[in-house]
Amino acid sequence: xxxxxxxxxxxxxxxxxxxxxxxxxxxxxxxxxxxxxxxxxxxxxxxxxxxxxxxxxxxxxxxxxxxxxxxxxxxxxxxxxxxxxxxxxxxxxxxxxxxxxxxxxxxxxxxxxxxxxxxxxxxxxxxxxxxxxxxxxxxxxxxxxxxxxxxxxxxxxxxxxxxxxxxxxxxxxxxxxxxxxxxxxxxxxxxxxxxxxxxxxxxxxxxxxxxxxxxxxxxxxxxxxxxxxxxxxxxxxxxxxxxxxxxxxxxxxxxxxxxxxxxxxxxxxxxxxxxxxxxxxxxxxxxxxxxxxxxxxxxxxxxxxxxxxxxxxxxxxxxxxxxxxxxxxxxxxxxxxxxxxxxxxxxxxxxxxxxxxxxxxxxxxxxxxxxxxxxxxxxxxxxxxxxxxxxxxxxxxxxxxxxxxxxxxxxxxxxxxxxxxxxxxxxxxxxxxxxxxxxxxxxxxxxxxxxxxxxxxxxxxxxxxxxxxxxxxxxxxxxxxxxxxxxxxxxxxxxxx
Amino acid sequence: xxxxxxxxxxxxxxxxxxxxxxxxxxxxxxxxxxxxxxxxxxxxxxxxxxxxxxxxxxxxxxxxxxxxxxxxxxxxxxxxxxxxxxxxxxxxxxxxxxxxxxxxxxxxxxxxxxxxxxxxxxxxxxxxxxxxxxxxxxxxxxxxxxxxxxxxxxxxxxxxxxxxxxxxxxxxxxxxxxxxxxxxxxxxxxxxxxxxxxxxxxxxxxxxxxxxxxxxxxxxxxxxxxxxxxxxxxxxxxxxxxxxxxxxxxxxxxxxxxxxxxxxxxxxxxxxxxxxxxxxxxxxxxxxxxxxxxxxxxxxxxxxxxxxxxxxxxxxxxxxxxxxxxxxxxxxxxxxxxxxxxxxxxxxxxxxxxxxxxxxxxxxxxxxxxxxxxxxxxxxxxxxxxxxxxxxxxxxxxxxxxxxxxxxxxxxxxxxxxxxxxxxxxxxxxxxxxxxxxxxxxxxxxxxxxxxxxxxxxxxxxxxxxxxxxxxxxxxxxxxxxxxxxxxxxx
Numbered sequence: 001x002x003x004x005x006x007x008x009x010x011x012x013x014x015x016x017x018x019x020x021x022x023x024x025x026x027x028x029x030x031x032x033x034x035x036x037x038x039x040x041x042x043x044x045x046x047x048x049x050x051x052x053x054x055x056x057x058x059x060x061x062x063x064x065x066x067x068x069x070x071x072x073x074x075x076x077x078x079x080x081x082x083x084x085x086x087x088x089x090x091x092x093x094x095x096x097x098x099x100x101x102x103x104x105x106x107x108x109x110x111x112x113x114x115x116x117x118x119x120x121x122x123x124x125x126x127x128x129x130x131x132x133x134x135x136x137x138x139x140x141x142x143x144x145x146x147x148x149x150x151x152x153x154x155x156x157x158x159x160x161x162x163x164x165x166x167x168x169x170x171x172x173x174x175x176x177x178x179x180x181x182x183x184x185x186x187x188x189x190x191x192x193x194x195x196x197x198x199x200x201x202x203x204x205x206x207x208x209x210x211x212x213x214x215x216x217x218x219x220x221x222x223x224x225x226x227x228x229x230x231x232x233x234x235x236x237x238x239x240x241x242x243x244x245x246x247x248x249x250x251x252x253x254x255x256x257x258x259x260x261x262x263x264x265x266x267x268x269x270x271x272x273x274x275x276x277x278x279x280x281x282x283x284x285x286x287x288x289x290x291x292x293x294x295x296x297x298x299x300x301x302x303x304x305x306x307x308x309x310x311x312x313x314x315x316x317x318x319x320x321x322x323x324x325x326x327x328x329x330x331x332x333x334x335x336x337x338x339x340x341x342x343x344x345x346x347x348x349x350x351x352x353x354x355x356x357x358x359x360x361x362x363x364x365x366x367x368x369x370x371x372x373x374x375x376x377x378x379x380x381x382x383x384x385x386x387x388x389x390x391x392x393x394x395x396x397x398x399x400x401x402x403x404x405x406x407x408x409x410x411x412x413x414x415x416x417x418x419x420x421x422x423x424x425x426x427x428x429x430x431x432x433x434x435x436x437x438x439x440x441x442x443x444x445x446x447x448x449x450x451x452x453x454x455x456x457x458x459x460x461x462x463x464x465x466x467x468x469x470x471x472x473x474x475x476x477x478x479x480x481x482x483x484x485x486x487x488x489x490x491x492x493x494x495x496x497x
Numbered sequence: 498x499x500x501x502x503x504x505x506x507x508x509x510x511x512x513x514x515x516x517x518x519x520x521x522x523x524x525x526x527x528x529x530x531x532x533x534x535x536x537x538x539x540x541x542x543x544x545x546x547x548x549x550x551x552x553x554x555x556x557x558x559x560x561x562x563x564x565x566x567x568x569x570x571x572x573x574x575x576x577x578x579x580x581x582x583x584x585x586x587x588x589x590x591x592x593x594x595x596x597x598x599x600x601x602x603x604x605x606x607x608x609x610x611x612x613x614x615x616x617x618x619x620x621x622x623x624x625x626x627x628x629x630x631x632x633x634x635x636x637x638x639x640x641x642x643x644x645x646x647x648x649x650x651x652x653x654x655x656x657x658x659x660x661x662x663x664x665x666x667x668x669x670x671x672x673x674x675x676x677x678x679x680x681x682x683x684x685x686x687x688x689x690x691x692x693x694x695x696x697x698x699x700x701x702x703x704x705x706x707x708x709x710x711x712x713x714x715x716x717x718x719x720x721x722x723x724x725x726x727x728x729x730x731x732x733x734x735x736x737x738x739x740x741x742x743x744x745x746x747x748x749x750x751x752x753x754x755x756x757x758x759x760x761x762x763x764x765x766x767x768x769x770x771x772x773x774x775x776x777x778x779x780x781x782x783x784x785x786x787x788x789x790x791x792x793x794x795x796x797x798x799x800x801x802x803x804x805x806x807x808x809x810x811x812x813x814x815x816x817x818x819x820x821x822x823x824x825x826x827x828x829x830x831x832x833x834x835x836x837x838x839x840x841x842x843x844x845x846x847x848x849x850x851x852x853x854x855x856x857x858x859x860x861x862x863x864x865x866x867x868x869x870x871x872x873x874x875x876x877x878x879x880x881x882x883x884x885x886x887x888x889x890x891x892x893x894x895x896x897x898x899x900x901x902x903x904x905x906x907x908x909x910x911x912x913x914x915x916x917x918x919x920x921x922x923x924x925x926x927x928x929x930x931x932x933x934x935x936x937x938x939x940x941x942x943x944x945x946x947x948x949x950x951x952x953x954x955x956x957x958x959x960x961x962x963x964x965x966x967x968x969x970x971x972x973x974x975x976x977x978x979x980x981x982x983x984x985x986x987x988x
Contacts, residue, residue: 051600055825057593058580058602058704060739090821092867094844101824154829293867295876298710298818300740 004125006174007215010257015212017253018221018230019172020132022207023185025164025195026139027070033138033162034061034104041201045155053160055099060299063088067162068303070194071111071136072313074164077192077320078131078185080115082310086135087302092293097141097154105165107294110135111303118322119184120340122176129181130169139163158202164195170209170230173218175246182206182242183344187321190346199240206245208236210252212260231256232266236280239273248273252280324349332361341369347383348373354390359397367397371414388417396424409433409480437483439490445477446470446490460495467491502530503983506571506670506724513560513570520560520570520614524553527572527616530668537988538666540638540659542577543585543618552614559612567731569612574663574672577618578625579605579715580704584615588706589633590623592826592833592851602704603736604673604715611731616669619659623853624823625680625708628925630658631916632855640688640909641666641984644949651909651951654684654925657718661688664718665984671728672718677708678811679905679929681716682941686904686954689943689982690718691725691971696961697936698743700729701736709818710741712811712933722942722971726750729964745962753965754972759793761970764897768804769928771906777947778903785901785944785955788977789970797897801889804931806882811930812923813866813879819856820863826851858919887935894960899970902928904941904954928956938964942971943980952982 007014032039035052052059075082089107112134120126141159145152166185172178186204189195196203211231213221221229234256236248251273256266270289271280319327321343328339342352342365351372356364372393376386396413399405405413405428416427428434436442449470450457460466474487501509501518512518528549535541549572556570580586580598587593601609609615622632629652630638640653641662653662657674661684664672674681676694685692694714702713717728730750736742765786770779790796828834828847835850837843852860866875893900906927915921932939938961941954955974959967 054830056598056600056831057586057588057596057706057825058598058702060703062738062740092821092824094824094827096827096829096840099825099830101827102821291869293821293864293869293872295817295821295867295872298741299707 004121004127004174005215006176008212008253008257011261014215015253015257016215016218017173017249018170018211018213018218019178019249020170020209020233021168021172021178021181022209023166023182024205024207025074025166025189025197026203027067027136027162027164028194028196029064029067029070029162031064031066032160033064033067033136035160037160039161043157045153046157048157049159053099053156055101061104061297063300063303064162067136068111068305069313070162071134071164072305072310073192073317074166074189074194075112075115075134076310076314076317077188077194078112078115078117078134078166080131080134081113082305083109083111083113084305084307084310085109085302086111088136088297088300089294090297093290095140095143096152097143097156097159099141099156099159103138103140104297104300105137106135109302117181117184117188119177119180121180124337124340127177129171132167132169134164134166137163137165170221175249178208178245178249179242182245184321187344187346191318191320193318199242202240206239208239208245208248209233210236210249210256211266212253212256231260232268234266234269234271234280236271236273237283244273244275247278248280251278255280321346321349328361332356332365334361334365338362338365338369345383351383351390355394355397357394359394360401363400364394364397367393371411375418387421388414392417392421392424399424399428403435403437403483404428405433405435406480406484408484409435412480433481435483436478436481437486439486442474442478442482442486442490445474445482446487446494449473449477450494457495464496467495470495501526502667502669504670505721506568506719506727507721509670510569510571513556514565516560520553520556521550523570524549524572524614524616527669531574531617531663534666534668534988538639538641538662539636540619540653540662540666540668541574541617542587542589542620542635542659545584545615548584549615552609556612556614566611567727568608570614571612571671572614572616572669573608574617574619574660574669575605575615576657576660576673576675577621578675578706578708579673580706581605581615581618584618586618586706587634588624589621589635590851590853590856591634592828592848593706594634594833596832598704600704603701603738604705604732607734608673608731613731617663619657619663619672621659622656622680623856624706624819625656625675625677626819626855626859627655628679628683628922629910629912629915630655630684631912632853633659634853637912638662639912641986641988642688642909642951643984643987644951647949650912652687652912654687654905654909656680657684657692660718661685661690661692664688664690664720666986666988667983670720671724673732674716674718675705675708676714676716676929676933677712677815678926678933681714681718682929682939682954682956683905683925685718685941686943686952687909689952689980689984690720691722691940691942691975692716692718693725693729693940693967694932694938695729695733695964696743696938698739698741699747699938699964700732701734701739701742703736703738707822709815710822711818712815714933722940722968722975723751723754725940725971726754726968743962748965750964750968753968756965756969756972757793758789758969758973761794761899761966762797762897763789763794763970764797764799764893764900766799766801766804766893766900766902768801769902771927774903774906775947777908778906778953781944781947781953781955782901782903785974788974789901792973792977799893799897799900801886801893801931803882803885803889807886807931807934808923808927810879810882810886811926811934812862813875814883814934816859816863817867817876818863820860820867823852823856823860855919883934886931890931890935890937890958890960898959898966900958901970902956902958904928904956908947908949908951908953932958937961938967940967940971942974942978943982944974944978945980946982952980
C-alpha cells in the first residue's frame with residue numbers, strides 16, 4: 001500500500017478499487033478505415049457514405065495506409081511494441097447501424113502490443129499505467145431513436161470510420177487515476193496528431209472495467225498475474241467525459257461494495273452510466289453477451305509492416321508531453337508545476353514556446369498560465385479562438401522585461417490587446433503608458449503628497465505598512481506609470497529616512 | 498437462326514473485324530435466340546435489349562474506325578452474381594429481387610472495355626450455393642443436353658448453370674461464371690463447354706456478390722479452350738479495389754493455347770479414384786491420360802493425400818464465410834424487407850422470406866461452426882486441412898507440371914434427383930473443391946460423351962500463376978478429343 005491508495009470504507013472494513021480502461025479513439029484521417037469516404041464531423045446525415053460503408057453487394061474493404069501509420073505512431077507514443085504482423089477479424093452481430101452485419105476489428109493479432117505511459121494524479125504525484133494492446137477497428141453508424149415515435153433513423157456517416165481501441169492493464173486504482181490516465185492518453189494522442197481527443201464529439205470514448213477487492217488482494221494479483229485475486233468486474237460502456245468517468249467509478253465501486261456486504265455477488269456484466277442520475281444500470285449480463293463469431297476477414301490480407309517503415313515513423317515522432325515537460329524544467333528553469341500545466345496541452349505548450357522565444361521563460365509561463373488562461377477559461381474559449389496571438393503576448397512580455405512598462409500596466413495593455421488587438425509597443429506609446437523611471441518626477445509627486453498629508457507621513461514611522469497608502473496615491477497620481485521599485489525606494493527613504 | 502451463333506468466339510471475332518458480320522446483327526441474333534430459348538431453358542434472369550443494341554452499335558462504330566478490343570462486338574451473358582449497373586442483380590435470390598446496382602463489377606467493366614456486348618443476366622443457384630441450379634428463385638435452369646431417347650429434363654449443373662446453358666445452346670459466345678467449389682467447372686462438364694477459373698486473385702471479386710470470399714473465383718465459360726483463354730485474358734488483372742487481387746502481370750493466355758505439351762509431366766492423383774464413381778468417368782479419365790501420353794506427355798502417378806478431407810473442410814469454410822458475407826442482407830438499406838413487430842422479428846421475417854432453404858442451411862452451418870466452443874473443432878481445423886491441401890499441391894507440383902482428373906463424379910443428372918439430399922448434392926464438388934481451397938488454376942474441358950450421349954469433362958489443374966500450362970494441356974486434350982458435339986435443339 002502506498003499513500004495514494006484509494007480506499008472506500010465498508011461495514012466489513014476498507015475496500016480498494018481496480019480498473020482497466022478501453023479507450024476508443026477516432027483516428028485523425030480524412031478517409032475511413034476501409035473506404036475512401038470522408039470523415040468530417042457534423043456533415044448532413046448519410047452524406048459521407050461510400051458503397052463500401054453501406055455494405056452494398058460485392059463491395060470490398062481496402063485498408064487505408066495512412067490510418068495504419070497513425071496507429072503505429074500512436075503505438076510508438078505509448079512506448080509499445082509494434083507488431084509487424086497483424087490481422088483483421090470480423091466481429092459478427094446484427095444491428096441496423098452496422099451495415100455489413102459485422103465490424104472489422106483486430107481480435108487475435110493487434111497491430112500494437114504492450115506499452116506503458118506515465119500519468120499524474122491531482123496532487124502532482126506520478127504513476128504508471130501499462131498498456132495491454134492497441135488495435136484498429138471500424139466504427140458503427142449512429143441510430144437515432146428520438147426523431148420519430150415509431151421509427152429509428154440511421155446515419156451511416158460514422159460507419160467505417162477508423163478507431164483505435166487502446167486497452168490498459170488493470171493498473172488504475174482510483175477515480176482520480178482513471179481521469180488522469182484518460183487525460184494523459186488524450187494529451188499524447190493530440191501531440192501525435194493521431195486523435196483529436198474531443199470527447200464531446202465522440203472522438204474519444206471510454207469503457208471502464210471496475211472491480212473491488214480487499215486491501216492486499218491487488219498486490220497478490222500483481223505478484224502472480226492471477227485474476228482470481230481480484231473481484232468480478234463490470235464494464236461500464238461508453239462514458240464520454242472525465243467527470244462522468246469519475247462519477248461512474250465512484251457509483252459503481254460503492255454499488256459493488258454494498259452488494260457484496262449485503263451478502264450478494266457481483267455478476268460480470270455490461271452496464272451503462274446515466275449522466276442525468278449519476279447511476280450505472282445493467283445493459284446485458286454475461287449470459288446475454290453476444291457470441292461474436294470472430295474469424296479472420298477473408299477479404300483482407302494480413303497486415304505486414306516493414307521494420308524500416310516503422311523506424312522512419314519513430315524518427316519523425318514529435319516531442320511528446322513528458323519530454324517537453326522535462327525540457328521546460330531543465331532548459332527553461334520552469335517549476336515542475338508550471339512545466340506540467342503547459343505540457344499537458346499541446347496547443348498551450350506551443351503557444352507558450354512562441355511567447356517565450358527570446359524572452360524570460362518564467363515570465364512568459366506566468367503570463368500564459370495566469371493572465372491568458374485565466375481569461376480564456378473565464379470566457380469559455382480555447383487557445384485556438386484566443387484573440388491575442390502568441391507573437392503579441394511575446395512583445396508584451398518583452399516590454400515588461402525591458403522595464404518599458406510595469407506588470408500592472410501590462411495587464412491594462414493585455415486588456416486592450418484582447419479587446420482591440422494591435423501592437424503592444426504602439427499601444428504603450430500612443431496611450432502614454434510608458435513607465436516613468438525618472439526619479440526626479442517621482443520625487444516631485446511624493447514630496448507634494450507628503451506636504452499635503454503630514455499626519456499620514458508621520459504615522460508611517462510607527463506603522464511601516466501604512467506606506468502602502470502612499471504607493472497607491474503615487475501610482476494614482478501618475479496613472480500607474482511609475483516604476484513601482486523606484487516609488488518604493490524613494491518613499492522608504494523619505495518616510496522612514 | 499443462322500449458323501452465326503454456332504461459331505466460336507474466336508471465329509466470330511475474325512468475321513466482325515473483317516466486317517463480314519456486324520455487331521448489331523450478331524447482337525440481334527443472340528438476343529433473339531436467348532429470348533426464344535428462355536421459356537424452355539429458363540437460363541436468364543434479366544434482359545435489356547436497348548442496352549444490348551446500343552453497345553453493339555458502339556462496337557460497330559469502333560470497328561468501322563479500325564479500333565476495338567479483344568472482344569469487340571461479341572455478345573456475352575453475365576452470371577447474376579456480377580453487378581451490372583442499372584440491371585437487376587439479385588444473385589437469383591428473393592432478398593435481392595429487383596436490386597439494381599449503381600456500380601459495375603470490375604470483371605464486367607473489363608469485358609465492356611474490350612468491346613463485349615451484354616446480352617443477358619444468367620440464372621444461378623441462389624447466392625451460388627448449389628450444384629444443380631435448382632435453388633434459383635426463378636426456378637431450375639434446364640440443360641440443353643438430353644440423354645439419348647429421353648425427354649427427361651437434366652440439370653446443367655451449378656451454381657453457374659444459366660451461363661453454362663447459354664454457351665452450350667449457342668445463345669451467345671461466352672459467359673461469366675464464378676467458381677467457389679466447382680461452380681464453373683462442374684456445369685461446364687455437364688454441358689460440354691469449357692469452364693475456367695484462374696489463380697485465386699487473378700480476376701477481381703469487386704462488384705461480385707460474395708459467397709465465400711477466400712474461395713470465390715470469377716471466370717469464363719466458352720465453347721473452346723482458346724475462347725476461354727481470350728475471355729480469361731480480358732477478365733484478369735490487378736484491381737486495387739480488391740485487397741486479394743493479384744498484383745502480378747497477366748501472361749498471354751491465348752498464346753499458350755497452341756503450345757506443345759511434349760515432355761510435360763502430367764500427374765494422375767490416385768485419391769481421385771473415388772468409390773462408386775461410374776465406370777464411364779473412369780474410362781474418360783483413362784482416355785485423357787492416353788491422349789496426353791500420345792501427345793508426348795509423361796504420365797506420373799501422384800498422391801494428394803489429404804483429398805478426402807477437402808470436401809468436409811470446404812463445407813465448413815464456405816458456409817462460415819457465407820454466414821458472415823450474407824449478414825448484410827437484412828432488409829435495412831436495399832433489397833426486400835418484411836416488416837415485423839420489432840427489429841429482431843423484422844430480421845427474421847425478412848431473411849426467412851428472402852433466403853431459400855439451401856442458403857438458410859448454409860448460413861446455419863456457418864454460424865454454428867464459428868460459434869464459441871465450436872470454432873476450434875470446425876473452422877480452425879478446416880483451415881488446417883486447407884493448409885495441408887495446399888501443401889499436397891505444392892508437393893505434387895514439385896514433380897509434375899499439371900494434374901489431370903475428372904471434372905465431376907457423374908454426367909448431368911435429372912432435375913430433382915438430388916434436391917432432397919444435400920450430402921449427395923455436395924458430393925458433386927468432390928473433384929473441384931481442392932483447387933478452390935488451394936487457389937490454384939483449374940479448368941474443365943469436354944472429353945467426350947457417355948453411353949447415353951451426355952458430355953463428360955476432364956479437369957486440368959496447374960500450379961498457382963501457371964494458367965499458361967493449364968491452357969496448353971487443355972488445348973491438347975481438346976485437340977485429341979475432337980469434341981464437336983452439340984445438343985440437339987429441342988427448345
